[in-house]
Amino acid sequence: MTFSLHAFSSADTAFDIQAAALEDIRPHPTEASLIQLGQALMTELVDLITDTALEDVQTILAESLIGAFHSASGRISRDADRARDRMRQLDRDFDGSELADTELQAASREARAADVAATAAELIRDAAAQTWTVASGEVWTAWRGGRRGTRLTAAQIEARDLLRAVEEQRREARRPKGPIVAFRGAPFADSGEDAGRIFDALNWAREQWPDMALATTGAKGAEKLAIRWARQKDVVLVLARADFDRHGKAAPFRANDEMMALSPVCCLSLSQSLRPGEGGPAKPFGPALNIGQQARARGVRHLAIRARSG
Numbered sequence: 001m002t003f004s005l006h007a008f009s010s011a012d013t014a015f016d017i018q019a020a021a022l023e024d025i026r027p028h029p030t031e032a033s034l035i036q037l038g039q040a041l042m043t044e045l046v047d048l049i050t051d052t053a054l055e056d057v058q059t060i061l062a063e064s065l066i067g068a069f070h071s072a073s074g075r076i077s078r079d080a081d082r083a084r085d086r087m088r089q090l091d092r093d094f095d096g097s098e099l100a101d102t103e104l105q106a107a108s109r110e111a112r113a114a115d116v117a118a119t120a121a122e123l124i125r126d127a128a129a130q131t132w133t134v135a136s137g138e139v140w141t142a143w144r145g146g147r148r149g150t151r152l153t154a155a156q157i158e159a160r161d162l163l164r165a166v167e168e169q170r171r172e173a174r175r176p177k178g179p180i181v182a183f184r185g186a187p188f189a190d191s192g193e194d195a196g197r198i199f200d201a202l203n204w205a206r207e208q209w210p211d212m213a214l215a216t217t218g219a220k221g222a223e224k225l226a227i228r229w230a231r232q233k234d235v236v237l238v239l240a241r242a243d244f245d246r247h248g249k250a251a252p253f254r255a256n257d258e259m260m261a262l263s264p265v266c267c268l269s270l271s272q273s274l275r276p277g278e279g280g281p282a283k284p285f286g287p288a289l290n291i292g293q294q295a296r297a298r299g300v301r302h303l304a305i306r307a308r309s310g
Contacts, residue, residue, distance in 0.1 A: 038127025069125035073118045080114035178211030182259045185222020185270040186285035193274045217255045252287035267295040270305040
């Protein structure tokens with residue numbers, strides 16, 4: 001059995017250690033080099049098309065580049081899942097033979113290698129997305145049996161442990177570690193004053209709950225500003241996207257229901273732009289009003305974002 005030749009150092013990340021543990025004699029790119037690649041790709045794209053005729057479609061091109069690595073990560077993850085499916089089948093039908101043991105080890109290696117490759121694509125994607133946010137101020141978000149006998153071989157133990165670890169890791173990754181703060185804001189509330197007060201409210205919330213996660217639907221305007229804040233502050237995001245295909249016009253309110261089901265400690269809302277004369281409708285944004293109503297009905301703290309006094 002061979003492993004990647006790698007001299008570990010204090011600079012190695014968890015990804016670097018996981019990659020080096022693969023049974024592959026070929027070297028693996030480090031986390032730092034993958035991040036540098038994502039930054040370089042986006043920087044090169046932005047530098048090339050800025051102040052050119054392609055500038056009008058700059059956002060489409062940038063988001064397509066980021067989305068390509070997001071799609072690649074998903075495809076590779078599905079390969080890993082298929083390898084784990086084979087592991088389950090091989091483990092279920094294991095007959096104690098050397099051939100079965102070898103096949104199980106091979107499926108385990110394939111799954112671990114695919115997991116590392118998927119993470120590599122995510123590192124490139126996230127670095128490119130962060131570079132795009134710095135360059136443009138825009139935030140990218142993703143669219144959418146029985147066996148006889150008791151003798152276990154080393155390969156079986158490794159496979160079962162790996163399956164349990166992957167499933168637990170996925171559950172943990174989806175579970176915010178701290179309390180949840182929910183935010184709903186009007187899509188037309190995107191003025192400079194709106195942004196400043198949204199950031200003030202979110203900074204206040206983070207002072208109250210330093211390990212908070214931010215729940216929002218990811219809608220344009222105020223909620224995109226909140227997402228930008230979360231990315232800058234390295235705050236976990238929980239997205240409850242409105243499903244218009246399933247719920248039609250009720251989708252934004254169903255998204256509120258999803259966020260309230262998360263048992264937030266506080267709800268923040270901005271139902272109207274603080275600069276209403278700059279093009280937004282005079283009527284307040286209904287879903288932002290609704291989450292305040294739901295919070296009060298459930299006894300959850302609710303703060304409506306308002307203009308600075310004076």
